Amino acid sequence: MLHIAFAPIVAPRPKGEENMSNIREVARRAGVSVATVSRSLSHPEKVSPATIEKVKKAIDEVNYRPNMLARNFRSARSYSIVVLVPDISNPFFSEVISSIEMHAHKRGYAVLLGDTQDDEEREKRYIRMVETRLADGIIQMRPHSVHNPVESNNDLPYINLCGTEGTLGCCIRVDNAAATKHMVDYLVSLNHRRIGLIAGLRGNPHTIDRLKGYKQGLEEAGLEFDKSIVAEGEYTIWSGVNAANHMMDTAAELPTAIVCMNDQMAIGAMQALRSRNIKVPEDISIVGFDDIDYARYCDPPLTTIAQPRDDMAQVAVEYLLRRIDGDNSVPIDTHFVRPYDFVLRKSCAPAKKHQVK
Amino acid sequence: MLHIAFAPIVAPRPKGEENMSNIREVARRAGVSVATVSRSLSHPEKVSPATIEKVKKAIDEVNYRPNMLARNFRSARSYSIVVLVPDISNPFFSEVISSIEMHAHKRGYAVLLGDTQDDEEREKRYIRMVETRLADGIIQMRPHSVHNPVESNNDLPYINLCGTEGTLGCCIRVDNAAATKHMVDYLVSLNHRRIGLIAGLRGNPHTIDRLKGYKQGLEEAGLEFDKSIVAEGEYTIWSGVNAANHMMDTAAELPTAIVCMNDQMAIGAMQALRSRNIKVPEDISIVGFDDIDYARYCDPPLTTIAQPRDDMAQVAVEYLLRRIDGDNSVPIDTHFVRPYDFVLRKSCAPAKKHQVK
């Protein structure tokens, strides 16, 4: 068994009847050479108007459509990029992808969707697509921790989007630690002295950066880090519900505010609190991270951190296409750190005094 | 200007240094012919083990990666399908796409994402991708109304997913009218006699089907259709908020229940009611449609209709790949109508008597 394996070609494509016309057929009908037809399409300024007219007519007659597969093959470009996400049904990712698609499309590039489901094997398969020229570059949205399959092949056009401080290679991101600290500062300014945390999975780079910001915030405010009001989720709504319940059950003393590492967990936490008749924000304030669409519509609307999604997507596409075009003027391991936005809504209130379990 | 236009090839791809090895290079190193190398990869059973070993060694030496662009060109297959959605950041679509990607990937096909943003021009460009062989087929998730660009070219592998009764061509869907009627029936069974509707845009095929079900439900229960408790949205949360507000302001008499044509509008409506201190479900019951992830986590959790997303996605992929392989055994305009699920949660309560504005 070879280490490069792929499915055999099953059957020659069943010919789609008559409309399989090619450039030679058109040339014949128009009474010109194939070169002229090709030029009429790709470089019309080099062809006389009369000839263009003839070619156009012939094209209509045989309903010709240029075979882009051949074209791309010849030019050694696929004009597509793959976008790797851990989970496309996560609204944060789908919202970013929407922007990526827009910008890529504008530049003549198609987007190949790579839903990795956090499976390294799938991820590798998508990386192979660019090694084998099926895609020209790759935008990765997984904040990779230890092992990154892309890393090994460091001359393929690659960029990480929404990564973290520790991300290797080029990365477009916000300052996760600073943003999280910003949240803590805000809560402190509302007189909260007991601020809980619903974190992501321990090894996750985002978790690491945001935890750092949380701790910095506490420290600066002279507050102590209390493990009993730190719960671990995995960035899903459901895990937010669990984490909040766990915290309520085991906290030495209940927090008056909870920082959640993303909006989904915040939404989950609010639901958990609600079902325990704990009022948000009167009893406990909640903040999220990401500003997904639903953050604005939950009850109460969620105070959160917005990443400039569209801007980041655009930068990512621009940069990637440059790399694809061979422009290596910006160093390969540049981090573009974009400004985040603090989005004030209604999920926080000033701390009440002396709240005890 | 020709009617087939595309960007000229800008520059020959900047050669990526040494690893541009091709099959001839490998053949040379292994001391065999290119045919043997090709066979070693695609049809290893036709090559002696010893030779395979030699080839494998040579491949490692030069770090060879077969050029899939060439391969696909030769076999006249791109091994990718385009998935057209009106808006990928809509959770319903992103959840379906997630399934499509999975099933396509399993079958060796890549997914090209086509976010049309309801723009016909963009849609046409994606359809052109399959005409020009950049994709082998297309899954369309827009319920097209009058004009459908795909229609015109009816021999390209095409399928509509989540369409409606009136959808032309092959379509995989649920019975929208029946499902909506099911909702009305349920509310009637809870003694609701005044059931409002938050509909989608008037021309939208989904709106048409679901409206039909709504009316049938009313009629069967002997209830009258009252325009003053029918509001129009556009399937977004925000429009749900507006629609609900509008209905509250202009209803001849307030409804005791509201059927929403999708979950997002239902979520929006719940928010609007909440801000008016109308309690769901105590004062007004709400039902949605689609069962997006958030439906389970809003307050109260939303009673809704679930479409068998994964199943539908799978059928769509299977059918499309068959068509691509030239299997036309199932008629080209078959509608696969899959069973929907009634998902009972907490957003409905028995009607109170005599609720007046």
Add this chain to the structure above:
DNA sequence: TTCCGCGGTGTAACCGATTACATTGTGCGG
């Protein structure tokens, strides 16, 4: 021994475009 069949391999045509280079024609300056 002869011949056939078959497994393993090589040669070269082929897919459908692009484009370097050759060729032809045309107008204009000297």
Add this chain to the structure above:
DNA sequence: CCGCACAATGTAATCGGTTACACCGCGGAA
């Protein structure tokens, strides 16, 4: 009127694979 520049077009090589077909050598049957 000659020659040159340039515009318009054609010829054919080329991209990197796949595969039909030819070929060779060997073992077994006749």
